[in-house]
Amino acid sequence: MKPLYLAESFLSIQGEGKYVGAPSIFLRFGGCNLTCKGFGCEFIHNGSKLTGCDSLFAVYEKYFKQDWQIFNAEELFEKVLLHAKDLPYKPHIVITGGEPLMHYKNHDFYRLLRLLENFFVFVETNATILVDFDTFKEYKNISFCMSVKLSNSGEKYAKRVNKKAIEAICKNAKETFFKFVLSEQMIKESAIKEEIEDITKGHNVPIFCMPLGRNREELDKNSESVISFCIKNGYNYTDRIHIRLWNDKRGV
Ligand code: SF4
Numbered sequence: 001m002k003p004l005y006l007a008e009s010f011l012s013i014q015g016e017g018k019y020v021g022a023p024s025i026f027l028r029f030g031g032c033n034l035t036c037k038g039f040g041c042e043f044i045h046n047g048s049k050l051t052g053c054d055s056l057f058a059v060y061e062k063y064f065k066q067d068w069q070i071f072n073a074e075e076l077f078e079k080v081l082l083h084a085k086d087l088p089y090k091p092h093i094v095i096t097g098g099e100p101l102m103h104y105k106n107h108d109f110y111r112l113l114r115l116l117e118n119f120f121v122f123v124e125t126n127a128t129i130l131v132d133f134d135t136f137k138e139y140k141n142i143s144f145c146m147s148v149k150l151s152n153s154g155e156k157y158a159k160r161v162n163k164k165a166i167e168a169i170c171k172n173a174k175e176t177f178f179k180f181v182l183s184e185q186m187i188k189e190s191a192i193k194e195e196i197e198d199i200t201k202g203h204n205v206p207i208f209c210m211p212l213g214r215n216r217e218e219l220d221k222n223s224e225s226v227i228s229f230c231i232k233n234g235y236n237y238t239d240r241i242h243i244r245l246w247n248d249k250r251g252v
Contacts, residue, residue, distance in 0.1 A: 004106050005030035005068035006076065007058035007098065010251045011083040014094065015242030016210055017145050017179050019122065024092040025083045027076065029109075030068040032059040032098040034126060038154025039181070041214050053153075054214040054248070058098040073111035080116065096124040104131055104139070113138045130165040133172035143175040150195050152186045152212070161199060170203045177205050179238065183212040184225035193233055208238045215248045 007030040014022045039053040045063045050056055057064050071079070084091055093116055100123055103109040113121060120143070127146040133139050146169060149160040169176050178200055186192055200207055211226045213219030219240055230237040246252045 002031060002102065002106070003070050004072075004103050004108050005061075005065065006071055006079075007064070007068050008251055009079050009083065011091065012242065012252050014092065015245075016238050016240045017124075017208055018177050018206065018236075018238075019092060020238060020241060022092050023087070023089075024094045024122075025080055026094045026096060027080070028055070028058050029095070029097045029100045029103060030058050030064065031061050031102055032126075033102055033128060034099065034149065034153070034155050034160060035059060036149060036153040036155060038152050039212065039214075055096075055098065057250070071108070073108040073115060076108070076112050077115040080119075090119050093119045093121045094124060095121065099126055099129065101125045101129040101131060104129065104136065110136060110138060113142065117141070125169075126160070127166050127169060128160065128162045130162060131168055131172075133168060140172050141174055144169050144173045145179050146176055147179045147181070148199050150180055150182070150186070150192065151190060152181070152183060163199075166199065166203065170205055177208060178203075179208045179210055181212050182209050182222070182226050182229065184222045186212075187225045187229050192229070196233075196235075206236060208236045210238045210240060213240060213243055216243060219243050 007028045009027050011025050014020055014024045036053045037051045041052055041054050041056055043050045043056055050060055052059055122143045124145045124147060127148050131139055146166060149155055153160055180196060209226050209230050211219055211222035213222055227237050242252055
């Protein structure tokens with residue numbers, strides 16, 4: 001079993017998706033089963049040029065593992081309590097990555113969910129990993145944001161779309177919704193609506209579309225096209241408030 005690496009944790013507001021604006025503690029776990037090079041973020045690390053998404057520091061284990069830390073469930077829970085210690089309420093807990101469900105069978109990961117039973121827990125996933133909800137019943141008590149990747153991620157269809165995994169989440173999770181990342185170029189050039197329909201077909205859950213943008217400039221470039229696309233097709237638009245406020249700063 002892979003070690004449970006935490007890439008970062010912080011208290012902020014949820015910047016995107018259905019719960020935008022909600023005060024949230026983010027636990028970002030390291031490691032991902034995709035690389036999404038099509039999103040085009042570049043980072044030079046010890047002379048190597050890495051390409052991927054804006055969370056690539058939580059994706060490439062080979063390059064960033066030394067910056068990640070291993071914690072057990074109790075230590076992670078302590079971290080959550082520390083972030084929340086001055087708050088007179090319970091913030092949301094956002095479990096993200098990388099791909100956090102790579103660890104879904106991990107003893108400490110699963111135990112952490114039990115320790116967090118009095119919080120609203122929310123997992124952000126690419127929905128490619130088939131969760132066994134019958135054996136790991138705790139997952140039925142949490143919410144899932146399914147950020148299934150489209151062709152603009154650069155990943156092959158067979159790797160980025162797992163319909164059984166999506167179906168299991170839709171059938172078993174306490175709550176779920178889809179969140180897709182779109183760019184102006186993709187809306188102009190691809191059969192994007194068909195891609196979204198193929199993935200969401202048969203599932204009566206909300207669909208959110210979000211502009212691609214690792215910084216304000218990119219976000220500005222893509223937002224209006226995504227808004228028009230949402231209005232035309234009846235999808236929900238979600239912005240990326242943390243990028244609007246803090247640009248490409250990490251840990252906010
Ligand atoms: S699945 Fe998410 S975290 Fe993983 S590489 Fe793609 S965008 Fe990044």
